Amino acid sequence: MTGFVTSVDRGRYGCVVDGQLIIAMKARELGHGSVVVGDRVALAGDVSGVTGSLARIVRVEPRTSALRRSADDVDPVERVIVANADQMVIVCALASPEPRLRFVDRCLVAAYDGGLAPLLVLTKADLASSRSVRAVYKPLGLRMLTTRRPLPAQTLARLRGLLAGRISVLIGQSGVGKSTLVNALVPDAVRAVGSVNPVTGRGRHTSSSAVAFPVPPARPALPALPALPALPGADGGWLIDTPGLRGFGLGHVSPERVADAFGDLDQSACPPGCGHAGPDCGLDAWAREHHAEPRLDSLRRLLASRDGTTPD
DSSP states (O other): OEEEEEEEETTEEEEEETTEEEEEEEOGGGOTTOOOTTOEEEEEEOOSOOTTOOEEEEEEOOOSOEEEEESSTTOOOEEEEEESOOEEEEEEESSSSOOOHHHHHHHHHHHHHHTOEEEEEEEOTTTSOSHHHHHHHGGGTOEEEEOOSSOOHHHHHHHHHHHTTSEEEEEOOTTSSHHHHHHHHOTTTOOOOOOBOTTTOOBOOOOOSOEEEEOOOOSSOOOOOTTSOSOTTTTTOEEEEOOOOSOOBOTTSOHHHHHHTOTTSOGGGSOTTOOSSSTTOTHHHHHHHHTOHHHHHHHHHHHHHHHTSSOO
């Protein structure tokens, strides 16, 4: 019997099988940290799903993708936080807190490295314009959606359409409005909505662990992608909410893969094997000519942080 892992809590795994929630524990031979939200797993033992029953996860099926994170940029040890997602929804506030584009850049590196299609959702457009942020990422061809409070029905419908037929992971720092989006998309989720510290400009953590929610389908129903497994919520997709993150370590990503995420910088201007930090880097002149100095600075900060030479 195959289940879809929707939650992990102190050694207990919530698994959905044919629309039924089954609580399971992991077989000892699977080892530590080998099962995450989004995994498809083989279950054995008591799979009745009745209150108090406990099944066993005996096998993790091969993953189609894995979103990884390291403790920091100089730690090469990676930790898989979500499996089998095909889309990363990066949530960035336009104000309160101020947009932190280097965090967005980190998420883009992780998305491209993990094989996930990125979608940038810009929240709180009622407080600030999205024009400058959109201008930064337009050269990447990045899909973007702007929201305001209260969330208009038309915007919510468009977001549902972008989630339909996909397994999406929601990433964002605390206070940017992730929980508000989840509650609008999945009213039964009732994720706690936090506030932003007026002194530090940082949000308060309101979600402590990743959890997957089936998204109710849009009306009229949109067709699911052919690759999506037949799971509850498949018509509307699955949304995996993650805890508000202060940082996103990239120590497990090679410098070449980091640079690949900055596809809007014409790296053909560089000599072979360029590390983009030396005086012979061709990106300096190119960035000045194309007014892309902030993007080049972000790339260099990421590479330097990963090398441990300077904090990002």
